[in-house]
Amino acid sequence: MREFKKYPNRRLYDIQESRYVTVEDIHKIILTGETISVLDSKSAKDLTRSVLLQIITEQEGAGDEPILTDKVLERLIQFYGIPMQRVVSQYIEQSVDTFIDHFEAYQYKVGDVASDVASSEPRGLMSQVLEQNMDFWNGMVNSTLRVSSPDGELED
Numbered sequence: 001m002r003e004f005k006k007y008p009n010r011r012l013y014d015i016q017e018s019r020y021v022t023v024e025d026i027h028k029i030i031l032t033g034e035t036i037s038v039l040d041s042k043s044a045k046d047l048t049r050s051v052l053l054q055i056i057t058e059q060e061g062a063g064d065e066p067i068l069t070d071k072v073l074e075r076l077i078q079f080y081g082i083p084m085q086r087v088v089s090q091y092i093e094q095s096v097d098t099f100i101d102h103f104e105a106y107q108y109k110v111g112d113v114a115s116d117v118a119s120s121e122p123r124g125l126m127s128q129v130l131e132q133n134m135d136f137w138n139g140m141v142n143s144t145l146r147v148s149s150p151d152g153e154l155e156d
Contacts, residue, residue: 006039006040006047095136098132
């Protein structure tokens with residue numbers, strides 16, 4: 001994990017490389033697959049989420065097609081404060097992980113497209129991702145219902 005300190009003057013300091021960095025530098029580090037941690041230099045408060053959200057905000061406003069559309073953001077806001085907020089968070093995280101796994105597998109298959117064009121069909125890949133997401137969601141809902149039920153059994 002790459003660690004950074006954020007100073008009161010808003011400067012970010014890369015502890016590993018002993019140098020000041022920008023948010024863009026941290027963005028590039030994340031793109032390499034490294035995990036980051038950002039702590040306030042005085043209070044040691046974890047500022048990682050705020051820096052990550054800043055990077056996302058900058059990317060969303062960069063002019064390209066946004067990943068987080070207004071509709072998606074509105075829906076996400078609606079999930080805050082509900083009893084199943086943690087379940088929703090886990091579902092979204094698992095969905096993104098599943099999508100990335102399938103995307104990487106797809107990229108690998110596309111590299112070998114000459115040998116097997118049919119196996120690299122994007123719609124089939126997306127269908128597989130959606131099916132796995134639904135299986136995960138159903139499992140999360142069922143486990144939540146079991147925990148909520150007095151005897152731990154699902155009722156029909």
